[in-house]
Each structure stands twice: as structure tokens, then as C-alpha cells.
Amino acid sequence: MMKWSQIPLGVLQTNCYIVESPDKSCLIFDPGSEGKKLIKWLTKRELKPIAIFLTHAHFDHIGAVDEVRDYYRIPVYIHEEEEDWLIDPALNGSKFFKMQELIKMKKADYTLKKEETITIEDFTFSIFETPGHSPGSVSYFFEAEGFVISGDALFQNSIGRTDLPGGNHKQLIKSIHEKLLFLPEETVVLSGHGPVTTIGEEMDSNPFLNGF
Template identity: 70%
Template sequence: MKWEQVPLGPLQTNSYIVTEGYHCLVIDPGDEGKKLIQLLEKRKVVPQAILLTHAHFDHIGAVDIIRDHYRVPVYIHKKEENWLGDPSLNGSKFFMMPVSTSVKPANMFFEKEETITIGDFTFSVFETPGHSPGSVSFYFEEAEFVISGDALFQQSIGRTDLPGGNHDQLLKSIHSKLLALPEQTLVLPGHGYTTTIGDEMDSNPFLNGF
């Protein structure tokens, strides 16, 4: 299994392409849908689904372009079912975007923590709220990486001043779910550089003393 980080849009949100053979999962396609389709065609892979760690505008801007082009389902946590089409919830209303972000409803919903299989891919869904109420992380145990969305970053954590954010809840999510993973686990965040669980346990200043 391979993964590729693709920064997209004005906030350079990390989208991820997780590949197994000729199939892939597209995670958090935040913007520049045509660019992402060109990359998928160059890699000669076809998406089996779109997964969203959460519904903030910078993670969802290219959802409809990718979904309509490949006719694949979109997955999101049930708690953010209504966020995709609501600029006041997905945040685009507050960031002076040229056009407010509105995406068609998701097709499938995460409602609990579980290990699921989509096509060629089996992974665990962790509920990691705090940045937003329905934030989730995707853990690929055999490949030893977790896609953490905007929960955990290299030397930082997600902001909690947007609708539904909760700082204490975010810290609890990180410590109980993410830092419980093996220290060698690679963390693929929603922004910035990759890191490891061990590195963040040792040196992330936001996590010390919790």
C-alpha cells in the first residue's frame, strides 16, 4: 500500500491518495479538482471512495468534482452530515472566500469507531473530535500510518475556535486515540509535514502536561 500527499488550495490543505494496485482512496480533496483528476490519471489509479476527516471548507472543495467524475461515494461522520452544504458550519462564511463552499450531501456515514473495508482497503476509523464535532482519523495498521485530519500536526494541534470546537476534547482525543498508537506510526496531517507518534509524544509543546 502506498500513499501520496497532495497540498491543494489557498490553505495548502493536504489531500491524500492511498493506493493499492490500480485502486485508491481519495481523502480530503480540498480544492483544485481538475488538478487532482489529472494526477490520478497520471498515476493510473481509480478511486473507490472519497473519505473526509471532517467537513471544513478547505477539506471538501473538490468533493463534487471528484465524486461526479468517478461516480464514487463520499464518507463523513454523521455528526457533520449537514455541514457540507452549510457555509456557516463548514467555515467558508468566516474566511472571506470568493465563493462560499457548498457540497452535495455525503452518501455514507461513520457513526461509531470501527474497522471497515471499502473495496481493496481495510482501515480503522477513530473518532477524534475537538477540532470539529465529527472529526475522525483513519488508521492503516499494516502500513503503519494514520491520517489525522486537523487533529494532530507536527509540533501542533488543530484550532478549536470554529463552530463545535472544544480544546479539552481535542486533547483528550489525541491522547486517548492517537498517542495510543505505536510510536513508529507515521502521522499524515491535514496541513504541513508528516511526523510520527513518537516524535509528537516527545516534543509537541501542546501536549506536554496534559
């Protein structure tokens, strides 16, 4: 059975997620900062990363991409709408946050072009396009394990901000309702910031989703 771990990284405490299989191979989602800390965490647990997947390319989700990618020699996946954001501080937002140094990573090895279910070694999961927070935002649904990695689309009692370049509030609400809230209510939501929640919890109590 696959299991997941949440590792908050960086000044903004962006949640990086590690999904591991029984044989200790793992996927890394959103290594946003503190690459050495993340590598140390993985080494201590004797995990073997095989790929990095990004929910989107804002600076606080991509800051350790190159350090981790180069250390493990693994590929990086991102939605094609944001493939240029990795290399452009103006697009990834780091240019506009004074506390943040400019973030410029190498291009991703692979781009995600559509919604689909993919299998990489022992891992099978579905890719949902959930734009609104950013144009290339995606969520990763592990149906058999009952969790979805939502990035900055959906949080506990909140949703992603939409005032950054490419953000669209109406589109984000639509994405959440059409792509996430149709999932089983017991589905665990692994958000880009803050605590874990469930689809049912957000359907019942998220003030941004009521009255849609």
C-alpha cells in the first residue's frame, strides 16, 4: 500500500509531498525550497525518488527542483501551460516578492498536456487540470489510496489566491466543483499549504464554495 508524507518547506511553509511504495521508491510533489533538508529527509528513510511532479510553477513550489533533480538524476513533470514559468522569475512570481531571491530553474523534462491516468513503475494516478490559481495548475488523484494532491487550488476552509498573474477566481471555483468535489467525500485532500482536509469537510464547511 502506498503511503504519503507531508513536509512543509521554506518561508511560506509550502507542503512538499512524498508518496512512497512498499519497496521504498517514491514520487516527490512540489519541492518548494530547502533542497538539502529534503534530501536529508529522504536519505534518512532510505527512499529512492524516481520523479518530481509539480502542481504548478509558483516560486514557493519550485525552489528546490534543480537541487533535488540533479542529486537524484530524475525527471520533472509540469503542465505545458507553465513550462516557461520555471525559467522566468516574472512568471513564477519570485520577481515580485522582496523577501524571495529570484527563482530560475531549468526547464522540465516532460510536460503534461491533458487529463489522463498514468503509471510510473508502481505508481498509478490521475491528472486533473484545475486552473484558476494559475493557468497550468493540476491536481493528482490517487484513487486506490484515497487522496488527492491539490496544490494551491483547495485548502482547509479556503481556496487558492487568484490575484497573481494568470489567476482567475471564477475559473478556480469551476475547477474545484467540476474536478475535485465530485471525488468521494472521504477523499483526503493534501493541500499546498496548511493542514490536511477531506472533500466532504470542504463541501460542508468551506465558505468559498457555499452557494455556487
